[in-house]
Amino acid sequence: MLQFAQWCNHSPLAEAIRDSPWIFPTLEIVHLLGLAVLGGTILIVDLRLLGIGLKQLSSAQLAAQVAPWTRAALAAMLTSGALMFTSEAIDCYNSQPFRVKMVLLLAAATFMFTVRRRVISSGTGASSSWIDRLAGITSLGLWAGVAAAGRAIAFW
Amino acid sequence: MVQEFCRWLGDTPWSVGLRESIWIYPIVETAHVLGLALFAGLAVMLDLRLIGLAFRGIPVTQFFARVAPWMWAGFTLMVISGALLFSSDPVRLQGNVFFAIKLLLIALAGLNAAVFHVTTYRSVAAWDVAAAPPRRARLAGLLSLTLWAAVISLGKLIAYARS
Numbered sequence: 001m002l003q004f005a006q007w008c009n010h011s012p013l014a015e016a017i018r019d020s021p022w023i024f025p026t027l028e029i030v031h032l033l034g035l036a037v038l039g040g041t042i043l044i045v046d047l048r049l050l051g052i053g054l055k056q057l058s059s060a061q062l063a064a065q066v067a068p069w070t071r072a073a074l075a076a077m078l079t080s081g082a083l084m085f086t087s088e089a090i091d092c093y094n095s096q097p098f099r100v101k102m103v104l105l106l107a108a109a110t111f112m113f114t115v116r117r118r119v120i121s122s123g124t125g126a127s128s129s130w131i132d133r134l135a136g137i138t139s140l141g142l143w144a145g146v147a148a149a150g151r152a153i154a155f156w
Numbered sequence: 157m158v159q160e161f162c163r164w165l166g167d168t169p170w171s172v173g174l175r176e177s178i179w180i181y182p183i184v185e186t187a188h189v190l191g192l193a194l195f196a197g198l199a200v201m202l203d204l205r206l207i208g209l210a211f212r213g214i215p216v217t218q219f220f221a222r223v224a225p226w227m228w229a230g231f232t233l234m235v236i237s238g239a240l241l242f243s244s245d246p247v248r249l250q251g252n253v254f255f256a257i258k259l260l261l262i263a264l265a266g267l268n269a270a271v272f273h274v275t276t277y278r279s280v281a282a283w284d285v286a287a288a289p290p291r292r293a294r295l296a297g298l299l300s301l302t303l304w305a306a307v308i309s310l311g312k313l314i315a316y317a318r319s
Binding site for chain 2: 033055147155
């Protein structure tokens, strides 16, 4: 793990990002814009699961509507995130919040593509069952944790 | 006048305490980021509906009625946490060009939303269920997306300004 971080940190790509005054800020901006879009698409579906958002469409229909935007935002976040990591891989390796963020990210993404997906596709429509609500609140909690831990990287 | 106010605010025990706090400042920053996901995220969703790029099966008025309260909750969180962040370091922010442009763009985004509501949105009954709303509504949505994206970008750049 440490060796991988060192290899990243010393790669020409990492040096290029560090040497440029504008690449890192641009990556941060892409990461934030991705956060906004991803946050929106996740909220639309999770609020529906909780029964306190849109009701005209089922969770499955809403999830299908936002799917391309979720994928695009995830791609933007993962790409910009990976590049930022590369440029300061050793710092990240030593950062406790970064480790927490990666664990939460893994948990949130796994939950999204397994349990949440299944709950959404088995939803009956009109009302929210307790399983729907539990899935919605778990998803919101995990993603909020990812965002909070991400913010904390800069502080500790 | 503005400078004097910022200098006064920056010297208050409140401001100094916030600036030097170990926990409160990061918590306020975190609230600002979570508020961003809530407010900007849902604003993007509303804009996509207005532009006709998503949620075509849902009438515009119903989409607004169900989503806007959460968006406003996010906006409130952003304004409160943003005001706290400003009060922690008013003198530096007051001289920060990115911060000034950010405030200007927020005002423009608000103006865009207000104009849309008192003009195009008045006739919403005629296009409530239309998959693609009229050109003026789509333009307002596109302008809103652009302005908020710029606001977010400038917010990030505040940290990079030399002052």
